[in-house]
Amino acid sequence: MINFSSYSFRGKKVLVRVDFNVPLNKETFEITDDKRIRAAAPTLLHILENGGSLILMSHLGRPKEGPEEKSSLKHILSGIEKVMGRPVKFSNDCIGENAKNLASSLEPGEILLLENVRFYKEETKGDMDFAKQLSLLGDCYVNDAFGTAHRAHASTTQIATFFPNDKMAGYLMAAEIESAKKVMQDTKRPFTAIVGGAKVSDKVLIVENLLNVADHIIIGGGMAYTFFKAQGGKIGNSLCEDERLETCIQIMKRAKERGVQIHLPMDSITADEFSPTANTQLVESSAIQDGWMGLDIGPSSQASFAKVIEESKTVLWNGPMGVFEMDAFSSGTKAVAEAIAKATSNGAFTLIGGGDSAAAVQKFGFATQVSYVSTGGGALLEYFEGKVLPGIEAVEN
Numbered sequence: 145m146i147n148f149s150s151y152s153f154r155g156k157k158v159l160v161r162v163d164f165n166v167p168l169n170k171e172t173f174e175i176t177d178d179k180r181i182r183a184a185a186p187t188l189l190h191i192l193e194n195g196g197s198l199i200l201m202s203h204l205g206r207p208k209e210g211p212e213e214k215s216s217l218k219h220i221l222s223g224i225e226k227v228m229g230r231p232v233k234f235s236n237d238c239i240g241e242n243a244k245n246l247a248s249s250l251e252p253g254e255i256l257l258l259e260n261v262r263f264y265k266e267e268t269k270g271d272m273d274f275a276k277q278l279s280l281l282g283d284c285y286v287n288d289a290f291g292t293a294h295r296a297h298a299s300t301t302q303i304a305t306f307f308p309n310d311k312m313a314g315y316l317m318a319a320e321i322e323s324a325k326k327v328m329q330d331t332k333r334p335f336t337a338i339v340g341g342a343k344v345s346d347k348v349l350i351v352e353n354l355l356n357v358a359d360h361i362i363i364g365g366g367m368a369y370t371f372f373k374a375q376g377g378k379i380g381n382s383l384c385e386d387e388r389l390e391t392c393i394q395i396m397k398r399a400k401e402r403g404v405q406i407h408l409p410m411d412s413i414t415a416d417e418f419s420p421t422a423n424t425q426l427v428e429s430s431a432i433q434d435g436w437m438g439l440d441i442g443p444s445s446q447a448s449f450a451k452v453i454e455e456s457k458t459v460l461w462n463g464p465m466g467v468f469e470m471d472a473f474s475s476g477t478k479a480v481a482e483a484i485a486k487a488t489s490n491g492a493f494t495l496i497g498g499g500d501s502a503a504a505v506q507k508f509g510f511a512t513q514v515s516y517v518s519t520g521g522g523a524l525l526e527y528f529e530g531k532v533l534p535g536i537e538a539v540e541n
């Protein structure tokens with residue numbers, strides 16, 4: 145693989161696929177969180193400082209029928225200028241004459257942002273000809289969009305074939321790959337994986353794959369209740385996927401065969417409605433009355449989960465322990481975040497999966513006390529499911 149740090153960018157027009165799919169205010173189209181732009185900045189600054197110019201490609205939102213106002217990247221132009229501290233040019237089409245002219249007149253140190261690549265259906269179809277047209281704009285290709293690395297799209301995957309000797313992963317992508325490998329390949333033991341969130345069906349592949357590597361798997365959140373029901377427990381109105389009962393039994397069986405300890409939350413904070421002001425009760429998770437639903441793990445589970453986590457040397461976390469968006473049901477998720485911070489200070493390597501878990505460590509103030517917070521939700525999940533991510537493979541091989 146070509147090394148990004150030692151590659152010579154002098155005088156080159158560098159096509160960089162970034163993940164600038166940032167949240168925008170629905171009325172004013174202002175950026176509400178520029179984390180993704182800041183995350184790509186070290187890669188972009190390195191190229192500029194080494195004499196290159198930048199042609200930035202990204203998607204924003206999920207436009208279905210061509211160009212649409214709310215998904216235009218023009219809304220984030222000033223946000224990029226703010227982070228990069230210099231002006232950014234904009235092409236209102238990612239391919240075609242305008243893009244070609246603007247790209248060919250770029251001077252070293254200058255930045256050009258192309259309009260949303262998903263305004264063309266060819267992008268998500270991984271169309272070769274579209275990828276070729278994008279490739280003609282630059283001299284080399286850098287992929288720093290970990291968040292879309294699980295998609296075989298034209299600007300993340302096919303484009304790399306036009307740069308056999310000039311394609312590479314940027315700093316953010318490299319950091320994501322390195323931290324994921326620390327968990328899956330250079331694992332320090334004991335390794336505890338914490339999986340939570342709403343549904344068993346979303347997490348079954350990751351749990352099955354983790355059975356091959358983890359020493360402990362902690363299961364919390366709504367998905368835990370399908371496990372309790374599968375074991376004959378009463379779960380009242382808690383979330384449950386009846387069609388996954390057998391899956392849960394198989395997971396428990398395979399864990400036993402492999403010596404992996406599965407930890408379920410033995411107590412739950414239950415509510416009589418899905419509401420922040422619901423009446424609550426602390427009960428055993430397998431004895432929940434009809435009309436009540438488990439919305440968070442209870443204090444005994446918090447303490448026993450924290451003990452396992454704090455004694456671990458590697459920790460992976462994906463998915464909240466309860467409805468953490470509501471204060472009344474956030475203490476389980478907070479306790480797990482705190483235990484992960486403690487494990488980190490004890491020397492463990494701790495990786496927080498994107499999406500809700502990243503939002504939770506941020507919300508509870510532990511984001512700087514863990515080893516790495518991933519920027520990729522779906523991509524990270526697929527990596528830990530054991531899948532090959534096409535965006536990574538395209539620049540590595």
Ligand code: AMP
Nearest residue numbers: 341342343365366438439463465466467
């Ligand atoms: P996921 O996207 O699958 O990781 O699920 C995250 C969502 O699961 C969050 O919005 C949580 O509010 C929700 N969640 C977590 N625990 C529960 C629960 N016990 N009951 C209902 N929803 C839950």
